[in-house]
Structure formats: C-alpha cells, structure tokens
Amino acid sequence: MTLDTVEAWDAARLAAWSEPLLAQVESALSRWVGVDSPVQLGEAMRYAVLDGGKRLRPLLVLAANEAVGGDAQAALRAACATELIHAYSLVHDDLPCMDNDILRRGKPTVHVKFGEAGALLAGDALQALAFELLTPGDGSVACAVQARLCRLLAGAAGSQGMAGGQAIDLASVGLALDEAQLRQMHRLKTGALLQGSVEMGAACAEGVAADALAALRDYGAALGLAFQVVDDILDVVADSATLGKTAGKDAENDKPTYVSLLGLDGARARAQGLLAEALAALARSGLADTAALRALAHMVVDRDR
Amino acid sequence: MTLDTVEAWDAARLAAWSEPLLAQVESALSRWVGVDSPVQLGEAMRYAVLDGGKRLRPLLVLAANEAVGGDAQAALRAACATELIHAYSLVHDDLPCMDNDILRRGKPTVHVKFGEAGALLAGDALQALAFELLTPGDGSVACAVQARLCRLLAGAAGSQGMAGGQAIDLASVGLALDEAQLRQMHRLKTGALLQGSVEMGAACAEGVAADALAALRDYGAALGLAFQVVDDILDVVADSATLGKTAGKDAENDKPTYVSLLGLDGARARAQGLLAEALAALARSGLADTAALRALAHMVVDRDR
Numbered sequence: 205m206t207l208d209t210v211e212a213w214d215a216a217r218l219a220a221w222s223e224p225l226l227a228q229v230e231s232a233l234s235r236w237v238g239v240d241s242p243v244q245l246g247e248a249m250r251y252a253v254l255d256g257g258k259r260l261r262p263l264l265v266l267a268a269n270e271a272v273g274g275d276a277q278a279a280l281r282a283a284c285a286t287e288l289i290h291a292y293s294l295v296h297d298d299l300p301c302m303d304n305d306i307l308r309r310g311k312p313t314v315h316v317k318f319g320e321a322g323a324l325l326a327g328d329a330l331q332a333l334a335f336e337l338l339t340p341g342d343g344s345v346a347c348a349v350q351a352r353l354c355r356l357l358a359g360a361a362g363s364q365g366m367a368g369g370q371a372i373d374l375a376s377v378g379l380a381l382d383e384a385q386l387r388q389m390h391r392l393k394t395g396a397l398l399q400g401s402v403e404m405g406a407a408c409a410e411g412v413a414a415d416a417l418a419a420l421r422d423y424g425a426a427l428g429l430a431f432q433v434v435d436d437i438l439d440v441v442a443d444s445a446t447l448g449k450t451a452g453k454d455a456e457n458d459k460p461t462y463v464s465l466l467g468l469d470g471a472r473a474r475a476q477g478l479l480a481e482a483l484a485a486l487a488r489s490g491l492a493d494t495a496a497l498r499a500l501a502h503m504v505v506d507r508d509r
Numbered sequence: 510m511t512l513d514t515v516e517a518w519d520a521a522r523l524a525a526w527s528e529p530l531l532a533q534v535e536s537a538l539s540r541w542v543g544v545d546s547p548v549q550l551g552e553a554m555r556y557a558v559l560d561g562g563k564r565l566r567p568l569l570v571l572a573a574n575e576a577v578g579g580d581a582q583a584a585l586r587a588a589c590a591t592e593l594i595h596a597y598s599l600v601h602d603d604l605p606c607m608d609n610d611i612l613r614r615g616k617p618t619v620h621v622k623f624g625e626a627g628a629l630l631a632g633d634a635l636q637a638l639a640f641e642l643l644t645p646g647d648g649s650v651a652c653a654v655q656a657r658l659c660r661l662l663a664g665a666a667g668s669q670g671m672a673g674g675q676a677i678d679l680a681s682v683g684l685a686l687d688e689a690q691l692r693q694m695h696r697l698k699t700g701a702l703l704q705g706s707v708e709m710g711a712a713c714a715e716g717v718a719a720d721a722l723a724a725l726r727d728y729g730a731a732l733g734l735a736f737q738v739v740d741d742i743l744d745v746v747a748d749s750a751t752l753g754k755t756a757g758k759d760a761e762n763d764k765p766t767y768v769s770l771l772g773l774d775g776a777r778a779r780a781q782g783l784l785a786e787a788l789a790a791l792a793r794s795g796l797a798d799t800a801a802l803r804a805l806a807h808m809v810v811d812r813d814r
Contacts, residue, residue: 241668242697245676249668296633301625320606324629325676328601328636332667335640339660350656355644362637363546363554371550371630392547 218499222263229262230254232284236337241329248318248326249333253291256309260431260504261286261401267496268405268420271489278345278408282353285334286401289361292330293397295323297370331361352407360400369393373459381460387429394435395428402427402497419489423482423497430478431504436461437471442509479505523804527568534567535559537589541642546634553623553631554638558596561614565736565809566591566706572801573710573725576794583650583713587658590639591706594666597635598702600628602675636666657712665705674698678764686765692734699740700733707732707802724794728787728802735783736809741766742776747814784810 237253238246262283269279298305298313299320306316315323338345338353359365369392376389402424406412440463462471482501486494542558543551567588574584603610603618604625611621620628643650643658664670674697681694707729711717745768767776787806791799 238668242673242677243680245668245673292633296629299629301629321679322676324601324604324606325672325679327633328597328666329668329672329676331633331636332663332670332672334663335659336663336667339656339663341660347653347656350659351644351652352646354640354655354659355646358637358639358641358644361633362641363543363550363634365637367630367634367637368547368550371627371634372547374626374630375548 214499215503218496218503221496221499225263225266226259228280229259229266229283229287232280233287236284237288237330237333244318244322245325245329248314248322249330251317252295252314252326252330253288256311257287257291258507258509259287260500261290261397263500264398264401264424264427264497265405267500268402269408270405270496271420271491271494272406272409272412272416273493274405274408275345275349278349278353279405281337281340281345282357282401282404282408285337285353285357286397286404288330288334288337289357289366289397292327292334293361293366293370295327295330299323302370302374334361346410348410349408353404356400356404356407360396360403365392365396365400366394369396376460378458379460381465383465386460386462386465390429390432391425394432395425398428398431399424413490416489416491419485419491422485423489423501426478426482426485427501427504430475430482430501433462433471433475433478434505434507436463437468437475438507438509439463440468475505519804520808523801523808526801526804530568530571531564533585534564534571534588534592537585538592541589542593542635542638549623549627550630550634553619553627554635556616556622557600557619557631557635558593561616562592562596563812563814564592565805566595566702568805569703569706569729569732569802570710572805573707574713575710575801576725576796576799577711577714577717577721578798579710579713580650580654583654583658584710586642586645586650587662587706587709587713590642590658590662591702591709593635593639593642594662594671594702597632597639598666598671598675600632600635604628607675607679639666651715653715654713658709661705661709661712665701665708670697670701670705671699674701681765683763684765686770688770691765691767691770695734695737696730699737700730703733703736704729718795721794721796724790724796727790728794728806731783731786731790732806732809735780735787735806738767738776738780738783739810739812741768742773742780743812743814744768745773780810 233253238249241249265283265286266279294308295314297303298308299315306313314326318326334357335354338357339350361367369389372389373393381389399421402420406417406420439461462474466474479501483498486497538558543554546554570588570591571584599613600619602608603613604620611618619631623631639662640659643662644655666672674694677694678698704726707725711722711725744766767779771779784806788803791802
C-alpha cells in the first residue's frame, strides 16, 4: 500500500465528505430543473436528471472549489450545471439515431418514456438551463465568475469538447483507431466535461495561481481519460444490472475501446497509470486541501459501475 | 400614410443600414462557426448557419444596441449567438421525430445531408457555441455584459422560452387552441428569442433606464408575435419556392394557426395591430435613435417570405 493510498483513498471518508454535498446538489437540482416548464417538458427534464447517476461531475466541481477555497454558491450552481450537460448528453446519446439504447440508470430511457421529440426537446432545454443556472441575476455570484463558468462549460460541451467527441465516436464505428486517435476521441467525448468540471470548481475563486490551475487541468485530463478506460473495462466485465445500462454494447457495436486495443490487463494497467498521473498533478499543484480530489480519482479507477 | 410610416419604413434606407452590418455578421459567423471542429461536425454546423436566412435576430440585436449606444463588439457577438440558437432550433425542428422537413432555405435540411445523428450533434454544438461566443476570455467584452447576455439567451432558448414553446406546439397538434393558448405557445416558441434578441442588444450598454428597457421588451414581444402571425399567413398564401421551405405544412399537420383561428383578413388585421403596438412601445421608450428598430418592425409585417 503506497503512501498515496493510505492518505487519499478511504471510501468511508469520501462518503462522509460527499454525502452532505450530494444532498445539497440533489435538493438544488430538484428546485431548479423542470419547474414551471410547459406540459410534459418539465417532467421529461426532471426524469432525465433527478434520482440517478453517480454525480461525479458535481463532486469534481465541489472538490476543486474546496481545493481553491472558492465561493460555495457559485460552486453549487456550477456543480448542477455540469450535471445538466451530462444528463442532456445521455438523453440525446440514447436516441434511436445515436446509440438507440432503452435502459439508463436502470430505468427506461427518456425517449422510451416521453417519445423521441420529447427527449430531443428535454435535452435541448437542459443545455440551456445549465447556462441559466450559471448566470443568476440576483447578485449572488460575481459577474466575473459567471462569465468564466459559462466560458468553461460552453467549451467543454461544444464542438471542441463533448459534442466533437461524439461526432468522432460516430464516425469511428467499425474503424481500427490507434491509441492516439482513441485518446483524442475520449479526451473530447467524456474527458472535456470531466476536466471542465474541475476547472469550473477552480474558477469559483479569484487569484488562484496559474501553476495551480495548470496542475488541476492536468489532474482533470488524466482523471477524464482514466474514467473512460474504466468504462471500457466495465462494459466487458460487468453485467447490465450492476451498470444500470446495457453492458457489452461496445463489442456489439464494433466500437474501438481501450480493451479491444490494449486487452483487459493492458487497460487495467493504463487506468492505474492515469491514476498515478492525476495524483502527481495534485501533488505539484501546491494546493493544501486536495484530499477530496485525490479520493475522487481513486474512486473513478476503483469503481464497479 | 402615417407619420410613422414616412419616418420609419423605407426599404431602401433599411437596406443601406443593414447591408454593412449583415456583412459583418456573415464574416463573423464564417470565422467562428465550425472552425477546427472534428470530422463532419464543423461542416454540418456551417451548413446549418452560413449563407442563408434573413438574419432578423442579429439585426434586432444590432438595432437595439444602436438605440442604447452600447458596445459594438459585444453586440456583434450577441447577434451571432442569437442566430446560432435560431439555426440549431431549425436543425432539430426539421428532424424526422419533429417536423420531418426536407427543405430549408431552399436547400436539403441538415439531417438529409449529414444524417440524423450528425444533425442532432450539429444542433447541440451550435447551442454550446452560442454561449462560447458570448464569453470571450480576451477582455474584449466586460464580464457584466457577458453574464447578462448569457442569462438573457439561456432564458430565451430554454424551457420557459423557445424549447418550452416547441413542447407546447408538439402537444397541440390536432387540438383546438383558443387565441390565448395560441399566443402563449408562440410567445415562447418564436417570440422569446426575438424579444431576447432585442433585450440582448440593449444589454450591451450600461445604465440604460429601466423604463427604456421595459419599452424595448414590449417592442420585442409585439414584434415577436407579429412575426408569427405573418408566418402563419405566409404558410397559406406563399409557395415553397418563395418561402425556401415547404409551404402549407400547418394545414397539412392540422396545426392551430392565426389564420385557422382568425381567418386571413383577421390575421392581417392582427399583424397590423401588433405593428402599431411595437411602434408605440418605441415611441414611449425615450430613446433617441430607434429608426432601425422601427424599420425592422415594418419589415417583419410587410415581408413576403
């Protein structure tokens, strides 16, 4: 057991840290999502967002904000905004014209329950709501922070982030990608929003040193890629009931993955290497309170769903 | 001919005013949209946005900004952002699960050319790009303006704006809406983004009087509704070639419209009434330079496509 492991990864301590924060996030999402929206739209938005998911992105925002000592109100809004972007991407990803999936978080997907048009609109509205949450007009969050958060989220979600990665993914089915191409796809598809979540947490404070911000970006990039490597592993080794979504989809769809490229053992070694990279970045950040970020990195690599 | 008409509505003067501004908008969109985006995504985004459309929303932003004497750089970004939101909504609206339309601006729709998944992602990426354009990190736009613009755009695009209106529209096919219900649907579906464009233009200046802002909102609301009434009229009286999209769709889809509700003459009278409301709002705004806004209101009501 390394020093890092002793210091950072204690599932019980992580749970104790995250539990009250997750309660805040759930309560805020329930207060902010799909309220006063017309007809079934609000219901579909709430169905897509509430009561499900690991909330990894919100936790990354809140842990990074804790590391830099930022504004709690801004961080809570940023945490919810990242989850809305994530949720909208799942809703659209599950549509028949994309992955055509009918099971998500153990429930029927949004389009199965609300129809394709309803799911399309719910996803669209969730993306807009993310930016609405980041820009309260009541003076509770400084304008400079609002602007930074919107910039980071838009970049992470857009054509040079998540949406761009999905486009590469779409164009890659059946192709033999090499590792550099696979990494580039995942760096955008899932990595951009995970890294963006860390950066958004850090953006809730003023005057964070450039070195620390760069180290947090490196942490986010390594963690983002590790997340995808582990996803690829779980798609092979876990069953649908544990995952809460259809397992074995990648092989079935002939999608290139870290497991198809590196083998199961190779992929596991890669995940551990990325964990080490993430922890090293935190160590050189010069930030005092990175325990939660360290624990989250361990959790991402050790998770079983 | 009323004084208003003499003063405000001169197609040649409007063209002279708008031509250099439209050139700026086209050039900015071409510089900002779909550049360095992966694979076909950038191409689909550019196809959806460039070389087409009346650019009414950008012109409303720029005219409102002119009326309040705001920041030109902020207004150009806001103008482009409103057009991106409009363009994304058309891409998603045309999808088979929504209106299933194959012709737009005289060209095959995005999903016909790039596939459904490609169109879905292009729309998603365009929405994110709108917020990216509003939040440059180079100090060229004040943070307070960035935050206001994001807030207004997110509200206009989301579940209590455009997306909400589309959800009502979807739920209304085949229903006998009364005029209040029809107005509420259109107030959100097309009105919110048109009114939002006016408000975003006004948000590019600091210290605009609350009365003036309220009057501009009223102008935007009246103009937004007038736009839809005229759209309903054109769907009946114009042909597809002139419209650049499929005419007669409303009746075919059994959608409630102002023409089905008020008749053709009644709808025309309603459009004139809304024009008068819009002009009256400008007159009470206390703003000196509203000529462009006045001319745009006339253009919206007098247009033939």
